[in-house]
Amino acid sequence: MDPDAIDTVDRVAHGGTADPELVDFSANTNPQTPDGVASVYESALSAAGQYPADDYYEFRAAAADYLGVTGAQIIPTAGGLAGIRLLCSVVIDSGDSVAIPTPSFSEYAREVRLQGGEPTFVPHDEITDIDPAAHRMVIVCNPNNPTGESYAHATLQKLADRCRDADTVLLIDEAFLDYTAEPSLAGTPGVVVARSLTKIFGLPGLRAGFLVATGDLQEQLDVARPTWALSTPAAAVGAHCLRDTEFVAETQERVAAERERMRDRLADRFRVSPSDAPFLLCETSDPVGDLIEDARAAGLTVRDATTFRGLDSHIRVAVKRPEQNDRLLAALDV
Template identity: 35%
Template structure:
């Protein structure tokens, strides 16, 4: 046995092996994509068990996977053998599912591997690649890894892009994170434009089965060398742990991709389950689409009624929400929701400031998320009230009217602005003119729209004096507010 001391490797002068001279230059500076599906990490952060959390950051079929116990049991009996790298059964099932041929199918270990495989097949250093924004981050990451130059365009302009000197265009349809589905005619126009210029068009249809499968262009990819379609079983059949996907390409391009993909890139259990899922599940897809339409409409309505929430119209199983007019940042709201047992997706990684994305799930789970949003809002309101007391005590004098405030006058001209936010919120005392509102989203919220007491000068001054004398908020209410009421 060789003594350990003889195996010490020499270091450079700084004590670091100079990898930057030995590793591909475009590897440095690349940062892994941020995805949802971080259940264990979220549970650890929240100090909860995974069973205590509802994960709305992942966009899966809310029906859950079809019954798979028998096929899983059968597949497990074969784990002592390598998979058949030809994947004939899986390829035939995928081909039959989309009415193409087995020669059109490239099997893969989920979408991310297949995006990289496509890039490895067609992208060379300094190639120009067009990617719409916002969209799935793996397209950019995998192309940068191969040395491409990236040109980003607004997703709304993707059909009108200039493809001169371009090697490939990526399109996510329906788009992640916006949920927008372009119709087949629109995508075909882009496909014709790209193909005529010998530019590759890579269309990611991972969510199309949960939107409208009729808008797919998989049939065109099967017979055009410059059109490639990606399909994922992960989202459609809610089996993310198995990692199953495939590409549809022309026989020539599919053969090239199959030649260079990793051997045995799909494990035998995933191949067997994928083959079974693709054989006969049209009733499952039909029920899924019905459930999604019903729940998406219900959830969009509830989210729209929350002040400051602006949900984007969605065609699939998730909803993007603009929070720019909401008081909390997307990061703060995400953290607060996690403390309440709900995981949502902060869309900062999509370069969308103050946006979140939530999955559409079953009704009881959607209700739980909406209730958590309302609870967070109420807790945040109480925190603002406490903060306002602190600010008023720090100032120590009545502020009177703040005419330079963008919201002045929020109640009446000449109002006292010592307390921007009522320190008694939510008092839930109807004698003030406030009222308890029953929201269409479920639950109640206290509205102060009809109360202006705290903005009356003598009341604000008396409240401030009592607080500065060390009185607790409940005692201040009794000494100042009760006599007025």
């Protein structure tokens, strides 16, 4: 990390609320978790009096099976963002340019700046067409947050080929890819994939995730990763969740149906972006603050999307359970 950069970088605004009285539509997490999570956590907690085995064999094996890669390619991290920081610390030198989509996850630019790098912002729908030669790293969020669109696998593969030819690292943040039928680029040479258990398994507080990398970069990341990066309960619950592919399939089906239902209704009042993710970005002609207050008056929270670079008249709403979604639609008068 670049000590000189710390004083120039601020915290980033996110969704989420600590108020248990509010139904949270501002954070894009699954309202359901796989069966058995509590019992697995409790069993693992009894072993937390010792340091976790730093090879994380069970967690790596489950993650590798989930994505169809080898366990050696899995780099355990305390959530997807911790993995992104690890990668930035290994790859970026002071002054390096990193191509970042916009609007997209605001933490990308923050992490690049903390390492002394220079974010180069590219429209999210043009990021796959850029010439990577001018950049040390290119970042793609697939599906993109907050817009929700995913990129075709063939398009990403071509970008990966160009990045490899240019000796440019390609980071693909697949935090929301579990909600789509698109295959992962995990295991592709020159590509680092970031994954999280936060979104699909509804466990943002667990802080479990991983990177997938190959070759020399995999070796560098494995050496540089913090020792005991995952707690024993996080590793055990993570392995348990990653093996529950039936839960993932059921979630995909539920979210797809509810997302389309919500989009049809919201389109009566808002301009709604197409989405393959568990959220919808809505452009409004009404004051964003008024919409947020209307939702709060109904016991709900929505995301103020004007905190994303380039957006000034948008809210983002998550896809929850049908009865919760009905409350949101009523609160927004659609």
